[in-house]
Amino acid sequence: xxxxxxxxxxxxxxxxxxxxxxxxxxxxxxxxxxxxxxxxxxxxxxxxxxxxxxxxxxxxxxxxxxxxxxxxxxxxxxxxxxxxxxxxxxxxxxxxxxxxxxxxxxxxxxxxxxxxxxxxxxxxxxxxxxxxxxxxxxxxxxxxxxxxxxxxxxxxxxxxxxxxxxxxxxxxxxxxxxxxxxxxxxxxxxxxxxxxxxxxxxxxxxxxxxxxxxxxxxxxxxxxxxxxxxxxxxxxxxxxxxxxxxxxxxxxxxxxxxxxxxxxxxxxxxxxxxxxxxxxxxxxxxxxxxxxxxxxxxxxxxxxxxxxxxxxxxxxxxxxxxxxxxxxx
Amino acid sequence: xxxxxxxxxxxxxxxxxxxxxxxxxxxxxxxxxxxxxxxxxxxxxxxxxxxxxxxxxxxxxxxxxxxxxxxxxxxxxxxxxxxxxxxxxxxxxxxxxxxxxxxxxxxxxxxxxxxxxxxxxxxxxxxxxxxxxxxxxxxxxxxxxxxxxxxxxxxxxxxxxxxxxxxxxxxxxxxxxxxxxxxxxxxxxxxxxxxxxxxxxxxxxxxxxxxxxxxxxxxxxxxxxxxxxxxxxxxxxxxxxxxxxxxxxxxxxxxxxxxxxxxxxxxxxxxxxxxxxxxxxxxxxxxxxxxxxxxxxxxxxxxxxxxxxxxxxxxxxxxxxxxxxxxxx
Numbered sequence: 001x002x003x004x005x006x007x008x009x010x011x012x013x014x015x016x017x018x019x020x021x022x023x024x025x026x027x028x029x030x031x032x033x034x035x036x037x038x039x040x041x042x043x044x045x046x047x048x049x050x051x052x053x054x055x056x057x058x059x060x061x062x063x064x065x066x067x068x069x070x071x072x073x074x075x076x077x078x079x080x081x082x083x084x085x086x087x088x089x090x091x092x093x094x095x096x097x098x099x100x101x102x103x104x105x106x107x108x109x110x111x112x113x114x115x116x117x118x119x120x121x122x123x124x125x126x127x128x129x130x131x132x133x134x135x136x137x138x139x140x141x142x143x144x145x146x147x148x149x150x151x152x153x154x155x156x157x158x159x160x161x162x163x164x165x166x167x168x169x170x171x172x173x174x175x176x177x178x179x180x181x182x183x184x185x186x187x188x189x190x191x192x193x194x195x196x197x198x199x200x201x202x203x204x205x206x207x208x209x210x211x212x213x214x215x216x217x218x219x220x221x222x223x224x225x226x227x228x229x230x231x232x233x234x235x236x237x238x239x240x241x242x243x244x245x246x247x248x249x250x251x252x253x254x255x256x257x258x259x260x261x262x263x264x265x266x267x268x269x270x271x272x273x274x275x276x277x278x279x280x281x282x283x284x285x286x287x288x289x290x291x292x293x294x295x296x297x298x299x300x301x302x303x304x305x306x307x308x309x310x311x312x313x314x315x316x317x318x319x320x321x322x323x324x325x326x327x328x329x
Numbered sequence: 330x331x332x333x334x335x336x337x338x339x340x341x342x343x344x345x346x347x348x349x350x351x352x353x354x355x356x357x358x359x360x361x362x363x364x365x366x367x368x369x370x371x372x373x374x375x376x377x378x379x380x381x382x383x384x385x386x387x388x389x390x391x392x393x394x395x396x397x398x399x400x401x402x403x404x405x406x407x408x409x410x411x412x413x414x415x416x417x418x419x420x421x422x423x424x425x426x427x428x429x430x431x432x433x434x435x436x437x438x439x440x441x442x443x444x445x446x447x448x449x450x451x452x453x454x455x456x457x458x459x460x461x462x463x464x465x466x467x468x469x470x471x472x473x474x475x476x477x478x479x480x481x482x483x484x485x486x487x488x489x490x491x492x493x494x495x496x497x498x499x500x501x502x503x504x505x506x507x508x509x510x511x512x513x514x515x516x517x518x519x520x521x522x523x524x525x526x527x528x529x530x531x532x533x534x535x536x537x538x539x540x541x542x543x544x545x546x547x548x549x550x551x552x553x554x555x556x557x558x559x560x561x562x563x564x565x566x567x568x569x570x571x572x573x574x575x576x577x578x579x580x581x582x583x584x585x586x587x588x589x590x591x592x593x594x595x596x597x598x599x600x601x602x603x604x605x606x607x608x609x610x611x612x613x614x615x616x617x618x619x620x621x622x623x624x625x626x627x628x629x630x631x632x633x634x635x636x637x638x639x640x641x642x643x644x645x646x647x648x649x650x651x652x653x654x655x656x657x658x
Contacts, residue, residue: 001434001436003436003437005437031360033374033380035376035378037378038377038378038398039378041372041374041380043370043372045362045370047364048367049364049366049367049368049386051362051370051382051384053380053382053396055380055396057378057398057437061398061437063396063436063437065394065396067382067384067392067394069367069386069390100436100441100443100486102434102443102445102451103445103449103450103451105330105431105451107330107332107392107429108332108334108386108390108392112429113450114429114431116431116432119455120432121432121442121452121453121454121455122431122432122434122451122452122453123450123451123452123453123644124450124451124452125450126448126450147646148639148645148646157429164639310477310493310639310641312639315452315644316477317476317477
């Protein structure tokens with residue numbers, strides 16, 4: 001992909017004519033579409049299956065996209081074409097200096113390197129191996145290997161957590177400032193995003209992303225912990241009814257909740273419900289940790305602090321909150 | 330951009346026919362190119378200047394790319410088209426479950442969000458403002474604003490350093506483990522990549538990226554420091570000739586050197602020259618800090634250690650080296 005901005009005195013037809021020969025040299029056949037008010041689209045087709053689109057907009061903005069199938073020989077052909085057009089535009093004084101070529105986008109191969117961030121930004125990861133890729137009745141589970149982030153867990157297309165992301169676990173457990181010894185801790189979720197952590201995920205996670213979970217997932221029950229694989233809302237409601245209280249509630253459920261039952265009529269309502277139930281099972285001097293969330297309309301007044309950290313494999317800043325019940329006056 | 334993989338029993342022509350109506354509904358005109366051995370390319374052109382390419386490869390790989398000029402009304406049209414095709418493919422059982430839509434690539438606007446990493450990976454930054462954008466006789470200097478990285482300095486298209494990148498400065502100065510008081514320190518470059526740090530860069534840098542430089546750049550000379558804006562090679566040669574020695578030499582010149590004079594006939598030779606000259610001006614018990622480099626063929630034997638850190642605005646791991654002269658036996 002290449003794009004550039006034409007100088008004020010240059011018209012689209014001149015540019016089209018000036019670049020044609022580069023494609024014709026490759027034996028590509030040209031077909032030009034002209035709009036009355038929207039400029040030109042020239043499609044160049046090669047016998048080997050590759051093709052190029054040269055789109056010239058009336059205000060002098062030009063985009064060139066090339067597509068080929070084979071990463072080897074045709075990839076070179078694509079590069080050489082893009083470079084020739086880029087050189088031509090830089091030399092010719094027709095462009096106003098804004099010539100930009102983007103790295104090629106590789107699609108359809110065994111390794112998919114494009115995993116957009118939570119905010120939908122396009123990023124290419126340095127993935128070099130697909131370690132695991134299976135569907136369960138609930139979702140697709142992938143473990144990918146990257147030089148930078150080591151093993152990355154991807155659930156239904158969302159980057160979940162990687163071996164590089166100790167910073168995430170630290171932030172959501174209070175950044176090393178809490179003393180958990182002898183305390184009752186309730187963890188909702190576990191870096192799982194909006195997906196269902198089934199046995200398949202646990203099996204692969206403990207095998208590959210071990211640095212983040214140690215040997216905790218070897219058994220779902222230990223001397224001082226128990227892992228429940230079920231919906232946390234009925235569990236929270238039962239605890240609240242029984243009057244069971246915790247020193248810490250860590251909500252690591254999801255950044256973008258997906259409503260699954262009629263009870264939660266909006267994602268915000270879901271978040272509020274979890275937070276409200278969490279407050280009900282939190283001791284008066286307890287602490288609640290989570291990522292970004294809404295704090296109004298709870299059964300009791302609360303106070304909070306926040307911390308912003310960079311999670312390596314997310315390639316993004318994330319906000320983590322600490323919430324506590326307001327001291328009774 | 331959308332792509333998917335067809336089921337084994339589906340042929341390209343059937344897919345083409347099954348998707349046609351989605352484009353025809355929009356009033357787009359179709360022109361189909363058929364290769365004997367390379368599948369189909371169908372181009373759909375809209376009266377409003379937008380267009381789509383539907384490329385079907387013989388082994389069942391299908392790519393759909395849409396392009397439109399206006400980010401508002403036409404952006405919606407593009408999204409709606411992509412979503413319709415995606416739904417159709419998910420519903421139809423024709424695809425083998427691998428349907429993937431990438432975020433749109435925005436080109437030609439005032440704000441360019443695509444700044445590939447040093448290793449050429451495509452990444453979209455969360456740039457929300459172009460603060461400064463000027464050409465000097467040496468290069469283009471840009472200061473861009475990002476919510477995550479605050480002010481980012483970009484020299485001729487390369488991400489240089491951002492306010493978020495204290496980790497870089499810490500790593501290249503010994504990760505806080507050195508006591509610099511009363512020491513003689515020689516810094517080559519200064520986070521400048523392969524570019525020339527002229528007065529324009531310094532003026533804008535000290536104005537915006539202040540968190541990384543404090544008030545050091547307000548004056549080029551202070552009680553205990555001096556900033557020289559010149560080629561470091563003659564300076565190093567003069568120091569070596571004079572026998573001047575330093576406790577620390579910090580080489581922050583460049584990750585990818587550009588050869589500028591006949592003396593350096595290769596980039597590796599340039600790196601070796603800098604390192605060799607640095608060793609000549611380094612005290613016997615001094616330390617040399619740099620990023621990845623070559624350590625052979627120097628005038629004296631050396632030892633080294635390395636550290637790998639994540640530089641936030643680079644979205645990449647970088648390697649930093651500490652080098653010292655081998656103790657005399």
